[in-house]
Amino acid sequence: MNKSVNKNILFENFAGRATPLQKKLIEAWIQEPNNKELYYEWLDEWENLFIQILPDTEDALEKSLKKIDQSEQIFIVENKQKAQNFLFISKNWFLIAAALIVVFSTSLFLGKDYIFYKNYQTAYGKIETIELLDGSLVSLNANSSLKVPRFGFGNRTREVYLLGEASFSIKHTVDHQRFIVKTSKNFEIEVLGTEFNVNTRYKDAKVVLNKGKIQLNYLEGKITKRLTMKPGDLVIIDPKGKANIQEVTQPQAFSAWRENRYVFDETSLQEVAMMIQESFGIKVEFKEESLTKRTISGTFHAENADELLQVIAELLEINYNRQNNNVTFFE
Amino acid sequence: MTEKTERQPKNIETPLRILSEDSDDIKTLDSEVFIRQTFKENAKKGYELLFRRYYRALCSHAVRFVYSKEVAEDIVGDVFLIFWKNKIHEQITTSFRAYLYSSVRNRAFNYLQWEFRKDSNIDTIPEQNLNQVFEETPQAMLQYDELIQKIENSITALPPQCQRVFLMSRFENKKNREIAEELEIALKTVEAHLMKALSQMRNALDGY
Numbered sequence: 001m002n003k004s005v006n007k008n009i010l011f012e013n014f015a016g017r018a019t020p021l022q023k024k025l026i027e028a029w030i031q032e033p034n035n036k037e038l039y040y041e042w043l044d045e046w047e048n049l050f051i052q053i054l055p056d057t058e059d060a061l062e063k064s065l066k067k068i069d070q071s072e073q074i075f076i077v078e079n080k081q082k083a084q085n086f087l088f089i090s091k092n093w094f095l096i097a098a099a100l101i102v103v104f105s106t107s108l109f110l111g112k113d114y115i116f117y118k119n120y121q122t123a124y125g126k127i128e129t130i131e132l133l134d135g136s137l138v139s140l141n142a143n144s145s146l147k148v149p150r151f152g153f154g155n156r157t158r159e160v161y162l163l164g165e166a167s168f169s170i171k172h173t174v175d176h177q178r179f180i181v182k183t184s185k186n187f188e189i190e191v192l193g194t195e196f197n198v199n200t201r202y203k204d205a206k207v208v209l210n211k212g213k214i215q216l217n218y219l220e221g222k223i224t225k226r227l228t229m230k231p232g233d234l235v236i237i238d239p240k241g242k243a244n245i246q247e248v249t250q251p252q253a254f255s256a257w258r259e260n261r262y263v264f265d266e267t268s269l270q271e272v273a274m275m276i277q278e279s280f281g282i283k284v285e286f287k288e289e290s291l292t293k294r295t296i297s298g299t300f301h302a303e304n305a306d307e308l309l310q311v312i313a314e315l316l317e318i319n320y321n322r323q324n325n326n327v328t329f330f331e
Numbered sequence: 332m333t334e335k336t337e338r339q340p341k342n343i344e345t346p347l348r349i350l351s352e353d354s355d356d357i358k359t360l361d362s363e364v365f366i367r368q369t370f371k372e373n374a375k376k377g378y379e380l381l382f383r384r385y386y387r388a389l390c391s392h393a394v395r396f397v398y399s400k401e402v403a404e405d406i407v408g409d410v411f412l413i414f415w416k417n418k419i420h421e422q423i424t425t426s427f428r429a430y431l432y433s434s435v436r437n438r439a440f441n442y443l444q445w446e447f448r449k450d451s452n453i454d455t456i457p458e459q460n461l462n463q464v465f466e467e468t469p470q471a472m473l474q475y476d477e478l479i480q481k482i483e484n485s486i487t488a489l490p491p492q493c494q495r496v497f498l499m500s501r502f503e504n505k506k507n508r509e510i511a512e513e514l515e516i517a518l519k520t521v522e523a524h525l526m527k528a529l530s531q532m533r534n535a536l537d538g539y
Contacts, residue, residue, distance in 0.1 A: 055386065
């Protein structure tokens with residue numbers, strides 16, 4: 001076992017006082033897995049000796065456990081649905097019969113959509129990540145829904161239906177299966193494997209491509225048109241079906257909401273208000289008309305509506321008043 | 332960005348070790364035996380122990396990279412959540428400590444890359460390295476040690492007032508306006524100091 005390095009040398013290294021030769025020595029020494037462990041053990045010891053900040057561990061732990069609880073609740077709901085699917089492939093006839101009865105009776109209440117599609121729906125202020133059967137990931141923004149066929153998904157084609165806003169990270173399949181995102185607007189997106197963001201919330205729908213290549217099929221008037229997008233392209237489709245391509249330098253800014261980050265680039269307060277209404281279900285009003293024209297730029301982190309409202313108010317040096325789901329900004 | 336690929340485990344000469352209670356490896360891990368045991372009996376309790384044991388020191392380590400208490404705490408919090416979500420305790424072949432420290436370093440580094448080189452994509456951070464147990468190359472480990480030094484040196488080298496403004500803004504999270512009032516200087520001066528400090532940090536990151 002290589003014992004060329006002792007704690008002193010390593011501490012000197014952490015403190016930035018090791019010579020280049022000592023660094024070489026350390027590099028050779030950590031090649032051994034046991035020494036690598038020792039390196040981290042001593043790093044931890046050193047860090048405890050020369051602590052830089054004093055965070056509140058208990059507070060952080062409490063928050064962490066809360067986050068775990070929240071994500072596990074979603075997990076339980078998904079598992080229940082998986083259990084229902086399982087019944088169909090079971091060899092036990094009793095279970096199949098029982099399942100069929102359950103399915104038919106629920107269909108009476110919920111309609112055939114419920115049998116054929118699994119519907120994911122996010123509440124105001126909540127973001128959810130969904131893993132589809134083919135391994136593709138979809139982050140669903142607040143107040144949005146995604147419908148995925150329960151049967152046949154991934155057999156020949158993959159099709160989903162989106163209302164609201166979502167970011168997609170699509171797995172490329174071996175047989176080059178197409179993935180199609182249908183929307184309530186006059187367009188759909190066809191892809192092989194890629195990352196992109198779709199927003200159908202507002203009058204103008206927006207599609208932004210991060211990686212790969214996608215094809216946009218849209219209806220301009222009554223004519224179906226096609227458009228191929230490359231990374232960094234932003235396409236805005238107006239209600240009449242006119243598509244307008246722009247290049248953006250930071251396509252990933254459009255999916256920043258996934259990290260609870262909000263990116264504004266000379267965005268008018270009017271647009272921000274619309275976003276808040278869609279994402280948090282909060283109606284925003286302005287006492288002075290002039291406020292709607294003021295703009296915000298920058299990236300902000302906000303866990304909830306209150307944090308975001310506060311940031312906006314501080315930034316523009318204006319005030320706001322919130323009563324339940326109504327907010328009024330004023331000078 | 333070529334550096335990044337080097338951080339991936341390329342050639343691990345020794346095969347991954349399977350840890351068993353009676354192997355020699357346990358010697359260096361003995362301080363974690365209790366936590367390991369608790370994970371087996373009650374994973375949530377194990378998680379709590381692990382969190383209490385390493386949270387503070389990990390934050391202290393992360394802050395050496397990012398110089399912001401808030402960001403450091405976020406990074407460490409995320410690493411713990413990923414640990415839980417992916418049940419790392421069931422698949423880990425190193426000590427928890429080695430996993431946590433290398434994940435925190437990796438994530439802190441990625442964060443800096445994202446903050447100072449806006450061209451790199453933040454979306455790649457969560458998926459890139461952290462979902463699996465990975466091993467850091469010795470070279471990468473020492474590079475992290477050097478990077479910490481470079482960042483520290485670049486901040487120590489700032490003129491005193493500039494350094495003060497930088498720490499108030501980034502570390503204490505104060506608004507430019509508050510800093511200007513507190514130090515009785517113009518808002519423009521505060522902004523200029525910050526620009527300077529941030530460009531120094533960017534320089535320190537060059538070449539990584």
